[in-house]
Structures are given as structure tokens and as C-alpha cells.
Amino acid sequence: MGVRLGGRVFQQQTMFRRDGDLERLGEIRCATLIVAGTQDRLRSIEEAEELRDGIPGSVMVLVEAGHMIPMEAPEELAAILTRWLHGRWAQ
Numbered sequence: 001m002g003v004r005l006g007g008r009v010f011q012q013q014t015m016f017r018r019d020g021d022l023e024r025l026g027e028i029r030c031a032t033l034i035v036a037g038t039q040d041r042l043r044s045i046e047e048a049e050e051l052r053d054g055i056p057g058s059v060m061v062l063v064e065a066g067h068m069i070p071m072e073a074p075e076e077l078a079a080i081l082t083r084w085l086h087g088r089w090a091q
Contacts, residue, residue: 014042025054032058033084035077037065059084 032055036048045062052060061080065072 022050022054025051026056028055028058033081034058034060035069035080036060036062037067037069037072038062039064039066042067 032051034048034051034055036043036045038045048060048062052058063069063073063076063080065076069077
């Protein structure tokens with residue numbers, strides 16, 4: 001999408017104000033896996049940690065990748081998801 005629409009559109013998209021509901025994270029009751037890229041320049045590790053800390057029982061894992069983890073580290077992401085979905089996650 002970024003290539004198709006161009007850098008200017010991408011920059012505009014990243015500048016949109018997105019109000020969040022961080023104060024409501026504690027209401028989430030479903031199993032939650034947070035996957036964050038260590039090289040992500042759009043979302044920080046601190047933001048992922050904020051989700052992890054706010055969602056009861058959530059699990060967070062870091063992947064050596066940027067913002068597009070499915071494209072940058074597909075095999076690693078698939079292994080993480082498979083392990084988590086099968087309940088083999090050691091917390």
C-alpha cells in the first residue's frame with residue numbers, strides 16, 4: 001500500500017490523531033498475545049509493554065523485525081502463533 005499510494009500519503013496516515021482507550025485495557029478478558037518488532041519505527045516497545053501491562057494475563061513476545069512482522073519474519077511469527085494457540089507458551 002505504501003508503494004502504491006506513495007510516501008506522502010503514508011506520512012499523512014501516520015499523522016492522524018488516534019484516540020485510544022488505554023484506560024479500558026483491564027476490561028479485556030480474552031487471551032491476548034502481543035507481538036512487537038524490536039526494530040519497529042512506528043510503534044515503540046514501550047507501547048507494546050503498555051498493552052501487556054494493561055491487559056490481564058496477556059503475553060508479549062519481541063521479534064527481531066520492524067513494523068511489518070508478517071512480511072519481515074513470517075516463519076518466526078508463524079512459530080510464535082502456533083505455539084501460543086496450542087497453549088504451549090511458558091510465561
